[in-house]
Amino acid sequence: MLESVKIARRQSEIRQALAGLVGKSDPSEDETRSMETLDAEYRSNEIRYRGALIAEDAERREAKDDLETRSERDFAELINRFELRQVALALDEGRQLDGATAEVVQEMRSQGGYRGVPVPWAALERRAGETVAAGVPDPIQTRPIIDRLFPDSVAARMGAQMINIDSGAIEWPVVTSAVSAGWASGETANVAGPTAFTTTDRPMKPDHNLGIQMRLTRKTLKQSGAALEQAVRRDMNGAIATELDRAIFLGTGADGEPLGVITGAATYGITSTDDTLNLATWGAFRSAVVRFMTGNTAGSPSAVRALIRPELWAVLDGAAIEPLNETEWDRLLRNIPAGNIAMSANALADPTGDPLETESLLTTAAGGVSPIFVGAWGGVDMIRDPYSDAQSGGLRITALTTVDVTVARPSQLQLIIGIKLELAA
Template identity: 70%
Template sequence: MLESVKIQRRQSEIRQALAELVGKSELTEDETRSMETLDREYRSNETRYRAALIAEDAERREAGEDLETRSEREYSELIDRFELRQVALALDEGRPLDGPTAEVVQELRSQGGYRGVPVPWQALEVRAGETVSTATPDPVQTRPIIDRLFPQSVAGRMGAQMVSIDSGSVEWPVTTQGATVGWQATETGDVAAPQAFQTADRPLKPDHTLGVQMVLTRKALKQSGAALEQAVRRDMNAAIGAAMDRAVFLGSGASGEPLGVIAGAATYGIASTAVGAAASWAAFRAEVTAFMVANAASSPSAVRLLIRPEVWDALDDTVFDAGSGITEWDRLVKHIPAGNVAMSSNALDAPAGGPPAESSALLTTATGGVAPIFVGTWGAVDLIRDPYSKAASGALTLTALATMDVTVARPAQLRVLTGIQ
């Protein structure tokens, strides 16, 4: 029991005793001494009561902070012990889920409807190592959600932010018109006239569902838990990661695909520049300069660059200064760190046209802590079983459904280059 509650109860008893004494017309010496003792105790308890409240208030705040984070921490610990092996055996043999896996699945089902067994996105982590004890994997590596899902994702390297959505649509209001500023021209003149504060909404909608199918052979199902864990994680991670990267940049916006930032540059309002010349640092420098002029980036090191491997080959093969041997690639990474340069043959279309063939590139930057690209995912991955199509071989076909979308908050944080020869 709290000390303040104990003191309150004692104060109530003292008041009751004093009320009985005060009601008497004549008091004995013992009753008078008792009244004085109770009065001193009451005054002393008032001081103790205030001190107890101060101490308990600090304890409540500490306990409140712990309670606010405890649920998320406990859920994260449960996901760390989530076993895809149990999901596969439950779908194949009807084996009941148990332990942390059952708790996570029950929690996901309470938040949304799934035809199959829901699998949290975090469970798709390709773990660097496992410490197996009594067949329970114990992950030794924990990373942020977008890195944990796809550590080598091009979207992640280009600054895209993964947004987890339970249900419905999410919009990102972006200011398009705001405060005005201006000096008072004369002593009696007015300052700049006000204008309405306006925003434009950049929505993420659950209109695009990605399907991933995999076949687990009977041999794989009978293998040890850790082996199946890694096999399923690698397959699903690689398939979803590759499809997500391509959709983020090259999605057509039709046939179920979300609209990618390069394919939909005109729709998003992203500036696109046709180079029409050989790959060079000068072409990229012009776009970096445009970022800084628009206050989107403070320096070239704040810019991220996505290019095709063929463009890197051309840059590294073009010598800018024959005497020193400095190439166009050397000039580029001198200003844009090599860690900010992503090369992908999946996120960008293959060079076409020509000769010479032409390619595209994308530059992004994060401004004011706002990511240039948002990738929304809804709920968890819905894992559905099909034991019939491969029944003759005893294999199990799994279909994983993942709903996701792509949007751009501020077009000024992205720039597209086309016609790089």
Template identity: 60%
Template sequence: MLQSAQIARRQSEIRQQLAELAAKDSPGDDETRQMDELDREYRSNESRYRAALVAEDDERREAGAELETRTGSEWSTLVGQFEVRQAALHLDEGRALDGATAEVVQELRSAGGYRGIPIPYEALELRAGETVASGTPDPVTTRPIIDRLFPESVAGAMGARMVNVPSGQQEYPVTTSNVSAGWASSETGDVAGPTAYATTDRSLKPNQTLGIQMQLTRRTMKQAAGIEEAVRRDMRGAIMQEMDKAVFQGSGGSGEPLGVVAGASTYGITETAIDATASWSAFRAAVTRFLTANAAGSPGGVRVLIRPEVWDTMDAVIFDDGSGITEYDRLVGTVGSVNLTSNGLAAPVGSPVESNALLTTTAGGQSPIFVATWGAVDMIRDPYSDAASGGLRLTGLVTMDVSVSRTAQLEVLTGLQ
């Protein structure tokens, strides 16, 4: 019990005893002496009570700060020990979850509703080593499983900000007004008038759901080599591939979010038609537009996203015959980063064959693109499709959305031949 609570209880007992003694018409010498002693103790306890409250308040503050720090670190530790294998076995055989995996699942379920087993996105990261129990008999040496080939995510490389929303929707107010400044034309003249502070709300809504299906045979579930890491990598790669495609090419219909390049006109992003062979001068002009609009402080703050075919064309054209520097070398040597993708941008079409490119920049610490995910991956079992063979069919549901911040931080180049 807290010291303050003990003192408060004793004070209540003293008041009760004093009330009984004070009710007597003619108290004796012993009773008078007892009242004096109780009165002195009561006054002494008042000082002790105030001191105990001060000390306990400091202890509470220290404990609260420790709890806040410990909560974040403990969650990271638990997620680091999360085993996707346990989730799969729970859905397949009904095996009980234990350890860190059980704690993470319980915590996620308390924060939101899931039909199956919730899997945190952090658990899909690539890990070194295996999380398979040691000592498991394995009579046949099984080589590491070869993963499917997925492109590395380019959304993050282009400055997209990943946001995880527990529930509901989120809005990001982005400043769109310009502050006016001007000199007084005379001693009594007025300076420039005020400009209204205006913002535009960029909303992220949980209206799009991505599904990832995985099929595990009975033999796969029983073998002891590499399943945990293979499942994690395969899920991560599938989500990454579709997320990159949706961020840039999403149609905005048929359940897809509206992508940055495909929905440039809807977002109000500047689209510049090049309609000529891809060259450094076309990208240089776009970088100049960023600089004049104060969207970038230097060419090094601009990121570029192109198709491999555009790289092939630019790298084959010599910019300076004497030095052997190509058009692509000039681009790479000037801008902040050049990212190649065959998944984030549509394949070249037309005659002559033409492609698009995207340029982004981060202005004032504000990311050009928002990519939101809700909660965790909801892992659901299909008990019927593979029941005859004893296999396990899993479906992972991911809710996500895409939006942009300031349109001045993005530009699309079209007609790169």
């Protein structure tokens, strides 16, 4: 109990005692001495009370940061104990949620509307120590799995930042003006005139809904037990990660898809350069890196990230440079670290043309600002369908999420097109 509260309670007791003594018309000597003692104690306690309030106020100020962040840490700890198995059983059997899972669901429902059971994005992490089985989950046969949601996704490796949005649309004002300094040309001359400071809004709107469907057979629900947790998480993780990677870069902006970075390069204002060399070389990437550095968006080649097709890697690795005893791929790795290169056949379109040509996207983070923003509205909405597979006792689960994509600064991205994978016939 706080010291100030203890003193306040004692002061209340003293006032009650004094009220009883003062009400007597002819108090005895003992009662008079008691009144004097209580009065002295009351005045002394007033000083102690003020001192206790000052000390406790200092303690509150010191603990302010901890108090402000404690709720976020507590919620993160609840998500770590979130069980997707409970969600599946609640959708199938109507079983009541309990423990941390029930608390997280209740909190998410209070923040936004969900038709089914809300699932936080962080709950889709593949957690350390869990195991999964091949095919139908089997608690007897176990294998290790990866750790987190989208740890190796192309979007994450290219520096995209995922932002959680509670509701409504959101805009990111990005500076587009080129404010420059100027010297005064003489003793009484003025410096350079004012340059307008302008920004452009990069909006994200909840217009794009991504959904996946799962079919859980009766055998799976009855046989797998706790292993169903890992199986559902694994399948949801893989399906969402694969489609998000494709849509972030190749989304058409039509038929419900967001406008992808590569597809919408012209719309976003991203510089697109046609490689005119005879065959793919490090030179095409070097030119883009130079444009980054001259535009003050990258300080060195190691700050650049590259997205390429596996076919391009094969060409670069097979292009030997004599007499240096190295390949074009070796030259690329000397400047752009291997950890900054993402190879994907999903996030880049298939090579086309005759001769075959491909493309590559380069990004960099300038001033701590990510080149790509991926907005996700709320969590994953899990909706049950017990009717479609009712004859076999199965259950269908639909997982819905709302996602949009936008580019922060176009100068933080470079698109190289027309990279030749073979020579003309």
